[in-house]
Amino acid sequence: MLETEGWDDYALIDSGDGRKLERYGPYTVVRPEPQGMWTPRQPAEAWENADATFTGESDEDGAGRWRFPRTLPDTWRMNCDGVSFLGRFTSFRHVGVFPEQITHWRWMIERITSAGRPLRILNLFAYTGVASLLCARAGAEVTHIDASKKAIAWARENQTLSGLDHLPIRWICEDAMRFTGREIRRGNRYDGIILDPPKFGRGPKNETWDLYRDLPRLLSDCVELLEQKPAFIVLTAYSIRSSFLAIHEALAERLGDRGGLIESGELVLRETGGGRALSTSLFSRWTPDG
């Protein structure tokens, strides 16, 4: 388990009764959490007085809506390890950052800063760009791929907000697999690759992404895109009905006889004060010098 008990602008305050209570910057937020099969520990008022509550299906894909007891701004600023980004209440129930990713971010930053040269990092399904910004700030040249124009625009807002407009980040709105196929043909290579694919997705030209069908080919592409002396691959998968062993074995097979170390497991949020652990996703990550 790679776990975090939160950071300056994030805390998992409580969970239970199928929901979780979190703090994103100054705001407390309640959202469905089917894994919270236990009893909340905070008093009912802590939940009732939340600044924002998302009600709806417990399933990630399900519909729902936000309720705000008082008017909140459309966006707000949060910070993590020297990078700033905007929170925003989206119709998909997310707020623009996946806080459990911090353990991956710090692991990658260590590798980037100790490399002694600017690493080339490819970030696929890159969303609002927090990982892209942290990698660039650590000295990497980053290629950021996402199929959503809105997500790219949000990521660029985050770059400006962080005061990092001068750093080398290529923002590209494209289907992840179309991009990797093209990069292979062009002979471009990367030192580190980050992939955070959803279960299902769509490219800008209506290409379909289905994790079970497409992940093996995408992983093959990623391995082919690695430089001679690469630094890492970091894969995270959300909301899929699988064990981490599935993505571990898929990655291991694609890496073949490259050696190194593959670590696989779950990304976990720990309630403030050493409380209960909530699994958010599966991960598998590789480094050649493990």
Ligand SMILES: C[S@@+](CC[C@H](N)C(=O)[O-])C[C@H]1O[C@@H](n2cnc3c(N)ncnc32)[C@H](O)[C@@H]1O
């Ligand atoms: C952050 S990841 C998914 C992780 C998230 N926890 C989830 O499952 O909801 C989602 C990102 O992948 C992007 N995306 C979806 N399909 C894509 C595709 N075919 N190619 C590139 N990006 C895609 C989306 O626009 C979104 O920004």
